[in-house]
Amino acid sequence: xxxxxxxxxxxxxxxxFSPAMLFAQTDPGVRSNxxxxxxxxLASVTTNPNDLAFFQTGLAQFNEHQTVTGDNPGLGPRFNxxxxxxxxxxxxxxxxxxxxxIFPNVGPxxxxxxIANGVVSGSTNTIPFxxxxxxxxxxxxxxxxxxQFGNANPNAPNGGVEDLFTVSGRSDAGSCSLQxxxxxxxxxxxxxxxxxxxxxxxxxxxxxxxxxxxxANHRAQGGNNxxxxxxxxxxxxxxxxSRFGWKAQNKSLMIFAGEAYNVEMGISNELFxxxxxxxxxxxxxxxxxxxxxxxxxxxxxxxxxxxxxxxxSTVTSxxxxxxxxxxxxxxxxxxxxxxxxxxxxANGRKLFSAIGCATCHTPSLTTQPSKLTAGLGxxxxxxxxxxxxxxxxxxxxxxxxxxxxxxDQFRTAPLWGLGQRIFFLHDGRCSNLLCAxxxxxxxxxxxxxxxxxxxxxxxxxxxxDILNFLRSL
Amino acid sequence: xxxxxSRSVVLLGFSVSFLASGQAxxxxxxxxANNRQAKMLPTEIILAKGAxxxxxxxxxxxxxGTRVNKNIYSNAYFGFTYALSPDWTQKYSGPPPSDxxxxxxxQLRPADTFKxxxxxxxxxAAQDLFFTVAPASNAMExxxxxxxxxxxxxxVEQPPTVVRIADHSFVRFEYVSPVAELHWHLLxxxxxxxxxxxxxxxxxxxxxxxxxxxMNKMSLPEEAGPISGRGGGDVPVCIKDYASGENIxxxxxxxxxxxxxxxxxxxxxxxxxxxxxxxxxxxxxxDQAKAITDxxxxxxxRPYLRDGKPVEVxxxxxxxxxxxQPTSSAAAAVNE
Numbered sequence: 001x002x003x004x005x006x007x008x009x010x011x012x013x014x015x016x017f018s019p020a021m022l023f024a025q026t027d028p029g030v031r032s033n034x035x036x037x038x039x040x041x042l043a044s045v046t047t048n049p050n051d052l053a054f055f056q057t058g059l060a061q062f063n064e065h066q067t068v069t070g071d072n073p074g075l076g077p078r079f080n081x082x083x084x085x086x087x088x089x090x091x092x093x094x095x096x097x098x099x100x101x102i103f104p105n106v107g108p109x110x111x112x113x114x115i116a117n118g119v120v121s122g123s124t125n126t127i128p129f130x131x132x133x134x135x136x137x138x139x140x141x142x143x144x145x146x147x148q149f150g151n152a153n154p155n156a157p158n159g160g161v162e163d164l165f166t167v168s169g170r171s172d173a174g175s176c177s178l179q180x181x182x183x184x185x186x187x188x189x190x191x192x193x194x195x196x197x198x199x200x201x202x203x204x205x206x207x208x209x210x211x212x213x214x215x216a217n218h219r220a221q222g223g224n225n226x227x228x229x230x231x232x233x234x235x236x237x238x239x240x241x242s243r244f245g246w247k248a249q250n251k252s253l254m255i256f257a258g259e260a261y262n263v264e265m266g267i268s269n270e271l272f273x274x275x276x277x278x279x280x281x282x283x284x285x286x287x288x289x290x291x292x293x294x295x296x297x298x299x300x301x302x303x304x305x306x307x308x309x310x311x312x313s314t315v316t317s318x319x320x321x322x323x324x325x326x327x328x329x330x331x332x333x334x335x336x337x338x339x340x341x342x343x344x345x346a347n348g349r350k351l352f353s354a355i356g357c358a359t360c361h362t363p364s365l366t367t368q369p370s371k372l373t374a375g376l377g378x379x380x381x382x383x384x385x386x387x388x389x390x391x392x393x394x395x396x397x398x399x400x401x402x403x404x405x406x407x408d409q410f411r412t413a414p415l416w417g418l419g420q421r422i423f424f425l426h427d428g429r430c431s432n433l434l435c436a437x438x439x440x441x442x443x444x445x446x447x448x449x450x451x452x453x454x455x456x457x458x459x460x461x462x463x464x465d466i467l468n469f470l471r472s473l
Numbered sequence: 474x475x476x477x478x479s480r481s482v483v484l485l486g487f488s489v490s491f492l493a494s495g496q497a498x499x500x501x502x503x504x505x506a507n508n509r510q511a512k513m514l515p516t517e518i519i520l521a522k523g524a525x526x527x528x529x530x531x532x533x534x535x536x537x538g539t540r541v542n543k544n545i546y547s548n549a550y551f552g553f554t555y556a557l558s559p560d561w562t563q564k565y566s567g568p569p570p571s572d573x574x575x576x577x578x579x580q581l582r583p584a585d586t587f588k589x590x591x592x593x594x595x596x597x598a599a600q601d602l603f604f605t606v607a608p609a610s611n612a613m614e615x616x617x618x619x620x621x622x623x624x625x626x627x628x629v630e631q632p633p634t635v636v637r638i639a640d641h642s643f644v645r646f647e648y649v650s651p652v653a654e655l656h657w658h659l660l661x662x663x664x665x666x667x668x669x670x671x672x673x674x675x676x677x678x679x680x681x682x683x684x685x686x687x688m689n690k691m692s693l694p695e696e697a698g699p700i701s702g703r704g705g706g707d708v709p710v711c712i713k714d715y716a717s718g719e720n721i722x723x724x725x726x727x728x729x730x731x732x733x734x735x736x737x738x739x740x741x742x743x744x745x746x747x748x749x750x751x752x753x754x755x756x757x758x759x760d761q762a763k764a765i766t767d768x769x770x771x772x773x774x775r776p777y778l779r780d781g782k783p784v785e786v787x788x789x790x791x792x793x794x795x796x797x798q799p800t801s802s803a804a805a806a807v808n809e
Contacts, residue, residue: 143514143521148501150508154520162504185506190514222573222606223619225657225672227580227596229571231524231756234734239794280503347652354626354650391568394517404735406523441565444519448565449580449596456582456592457655457676 025463027433028339028471030091031419032103038201038332038417039092042375045328050312051373057313058325059085063093065119066265068172068295074267074302076167077176077275077292080139082119082265084322086110087137087197091420094329096199097136099422108133114165121169128164128183130194136428138194139264140164142186143399143407145280152191159400160279161263162186167295176292181278193398194427195246200253201417202331203244205381207253208367211241214387217362221386226356227449230388233404233411243387246413246426247405257322261303269303269319327372331382332417332473339419340468348469351462356450360412362386384415384473393445396425408444419471433467524735526570527762529752529770533742536599536667536753537570539578546579546597551664552694552708558687560587561595572736572756574601574789576667593675595684600668601755603713603789604738610713612661612668612699616644619659626650627657635699636660639691644699656681660688662697665787666711669697709742710777715788722747723773727764727792737761737793739769745783747774757793765792 031037045051063085066075075082089106090098098106112133115122130138145156162181167173186192214232221228235242235251244250250259258271268275277288296302309315316324336342352358361384370377389409397408405411410426424436441451454463501507514520528535534549544557562584567577581595602610607622609615616633623629631647638660646659658673658681671688673681694708735756742751749769754762776783 142504145503146501146506146511150501150506150511152506152511152514154514157521158504159521179505181504182506185509185511188509188513189506189511190516219606220622222575223615223622225596225598225619225659225670227567227577227598229568229573229575231572231735234794236732236734239734278504280505284503350626350652353624354653354655358624393565393568394519397517397519399519399521401521401523404524404733406519406525407521408519409523443517443566444568445565446568446577448567449577449594452580452582452594453655453674456594457674458653462653 025434025460025467027467030103030422031335031338031471034335034338036091036104037335037420038199038330039094040330041328042204042330042373044373044375048373051328053311054313054316054321054324055328057316058321058323058328059093061318061321062088062325066267068167068170069297070172073296073298074265076173076266077178077288077295078163078166078278079266080161080164080264081111081114081137083110084260084265087264088200090199090422094200094326095417096197096421097423097428099134101134102422103420109135109137111137111164120165120167124169124177125165125180128180129187130183130192131164136196136423138196138428140181140183140186141193141195141398141400142181142191142279143193144191145284146182146185146189146191150185150189152186152189157399157401158279159402162192162278163263163266163276167266167292173295174291176289176295178289178292193400196423196426196428198244198246199414199417199421200326201329202381202383202414203253203256204327204329204372204376205331205367205379206243206383206385206387206414207327208370208372208376208379209243209365209381209387210368213365213368214241217365217386218388221359221362224356224359226359228356228359228390228446230360230386230390230412230446231404232387233389233402236403241387242403243411245402246410247400247402248387248389248411249402249405253326254319254323257326258319261319261322267303267318268301270301270305270317271319273301275300275302327376330375332420334382334416335419335472337472339471340464344465344468345472346469347462348465348467348472351458351466352469355453355458357454357466358384359450360386360388360390360447361415362412382416384418385412388412390446391444392440393442393448395439395442395445397444398426415470415473418473433470522569524572524737524756524758524761526756527754527759529766533751533753536576536601537578539566541579546581548578551599551667551669553664553669553697554692555597555688556690557581557595558684560584560589570601570755572604572738573606574604574738574755575599576601578669589680591675591677591680593673593677593680593684596670596672596674598670598672600670601738601740601789602663602666602668603740604736604755604791612663612670613644615668616646616659616661620646620648623648626652630656638662638685638688639693641693641697642699658682658685660685662693662699664694664697665708666713666789709785709787710779711787712777713788715743715777715786716741716772716774716790720775721772722775723771725768725771727761727768729764730760733758733761734794735761736791737765739765739790739792741769741788741790743774743777743786743788745776745785747776748772749774750785761793 144152166178233248242251244256250256262272303318399407424430430436440447546555576599579597636645738755740753744750777786
């Protein structure tokens with residue numbers, strides 16, 4: 001009798017929860033059954049031996065590990081890691097944060113391994129609290145400067161990159177002794193935000209979209225009836241639309257590369273010609289100490305165009321090679337069948353547009369003619385971005401201003417390659433698409449209404465179609 | 474076993490350790506802090522705002538000055554009140570006005586107490602007709618442009634049609650997304666040279682119809698209408714491009730400390746003597762707002778006359794970068 005009762009209760013519970021379990025929408029996760037679908041050069045590059053050689057040299061340079069002195073000099077005195085390719089590696093060189101346990105199993109967060117790998121000295125550096133072996137690669141910023149009492153001062157905006165590590169204690173760093181920024185105190189003061197690497201696949205196409213195309217798209221989306229109205233970030237020199245970085249703060253791939261080489265790796269170059277102190281050392285102090293300057297012993301800038309080179313790729317600076325590599329990276333290849341099957345993906349694509357996601361995540365834009373390589377010209381860039389900056393509200397706000405972008409404005413993140421990304425949003429806080437979608441809703445955000453439609457007006461199977469579509473990209 | 478030598482090593486190690494820590498005395502200020510008891514910055518507050526809305530005074534009502542008190546939505550600038558069904562609420566406030574003159578006034582959804590089976594959402598928005606990027610200059614043109622811009626995902630259910638709501642004329646427009654099984658019902662009117670738009674979204678057309686019927690309880694200003702509108706009372710006359718040509722008798726250009734490239738849409742109210750009495754920035758950095766306000770208060774306009782008597786005028790000026798110019802073939806957005 002007791003058994004019968006238990007069985008009835010169990011049957012009721014199954015009846016109650018089965019439909020929900022059956023239709024509950026889930027992120028299918030990183031697409032792993034279609035191979036790695038990014039990281040290849042454009043077809044027009046592959047068929048041109050000179051272009052391909054340039055691309056391959058750029059790739060090698062992108063993956064090269066830098067040291068303070070020696071054959072690949074210039075690292076530091078402050079840096080976030082010693083190689084572009086270590087951070088931009090998921091699912092292939094040029095991408096974003098990797099993981100060792102998720103396809104294609106590139107490896108653990110490389111920042112978590114810097115002491116073990118001898119990149120930094122464990123006697124002078126500690127691994128910051130936000131760097132985890134299974135977490136995203138991160139850079140840190142303090143939105144505001146600290147005052148002398150250790151309080152964050154909201155009237156003193158900072159927002160610059162606080163490099164995680166120093167060369168201090170390395171055998172090739174001489175007597176340079178630098179302190180890491182106060183990450184724990186910044187956490188205690190709620191004065192720290194993070195950024196993860198942006199993937200660079202297809203960025204040559206993004207660079208080659210004319211402003212007029214972006215403005216026409218902006219105008220076309222004007223009557224969206226969804227509460228959305230973005231704007232553009234502009235380059236401070238010529239006033240044209242800037243487009244790279246989480247807040248579209250960088251105008252070109254070369255500036256993006258040159259800035260990253262200096263800020264993330266501490267290597268001065270022809271675009272950013274001095275070694276970089278921390279924001280406070282620069283604006284409130286006296287810059288880097290003398291015994292931390294010219295550590296490579298080669299003078300400045302540490303990366304230059306080589307007048308003694310004999311071929312295009314041996315003449316070109318590292319920054320130039322990075323630029324060529326990124327320009328020639330093709331856009332990721334979406335799957336038409338995985339995950340969830342062709343019908344679900346096609347339905348998800350329609351729903352994505354119908355509920356308003358595509359208002360900002362513009363599915364495609366056409367590039368202008370290209371002098372670089374045929375594949376970049378008059379091409380369809382399936383980027384799923386309008387390259388506008390939008391108010392994302394209080395949940396995502398990082399209180400960092402960059403160019404014309406304020407503390408809660410972010411560039412619409414391009415979604416191409418999303419199916420094989422592990423971490424989402426500017427700080428990598430989500431590794432589940434539903435988490436990322438949910439974060440689009442908050443006070444002051446332009447996407448709140450669209451997120452509410454997704455959340456409240458679609459059936460679970462429709463939501464699943466959208467998730468499948470996103471993971472097909 | 475505890476020899477003098479080992480004792481010396483321990484002492485030496487201690488000294489080295491002490492010296493090392495002494496050399497790396499923690500800095501304070503800038504990027505460094507050593508006060509773990511420091512005051513915490515508030516969470517989920519936007520402290521670094523970038524280009525934002527602001528005004529020269531805190532008394533004059535602004536379009537973004539929405540109030541949602543329980544289930545009563547009111548807006549002093551536009552002069553309308555909208556009593557919602559008690560089960561609808563605003564969970565999240567909207568973004569600041571855009572630099573193309575778009576306002577999210579309210580975004581409403583069923584509250585936790587909502588007993589219906591169908592869900593939906595209500596968006597109340599405004600578009601400043603002085604700054605719209607669309608080639609339209611009144612509510613009817615904007616909604617028509619809206620219809621013509623619809624992507625292939627949608628199907629028109631009712632083209633823009635003039636209807637009566639709460640004793641005022643509105644444009645009604647309906648479309649559906651067959652794949653999402655979602656219906657959009659739009660109602661728009663025009664107040665103070667703004668299109669005011671109510672967007673109802675749901676799978677349930679009966680729910681949408683009942684929400685639209687509730688709009689009849691709205692209190693609207695006399696001028697509300699879909700094409701021209703009529704000002705009056707304490708509301709200034711709104712005239713597009715009034716700040717141009719011979720209407721400007723004295724002009725002082727703002728002096729900017731920093732070169733920026735963002736559009737800076739500004740609404741001003743000119744008093745009966747031709748002086749600027751109120752400046753509203755839809756979107757501007759603080760330094761831009763200060764420079765422009767300082768300049769505008771030195772401008773002098775030809776007083777606007779109605780029936781031979783001077784009246785206050787509201788108009789718009791675009792400072793900064795204005796990368797696009799609407800190309801409307803229709804009449805300008807003028808209330809008179």
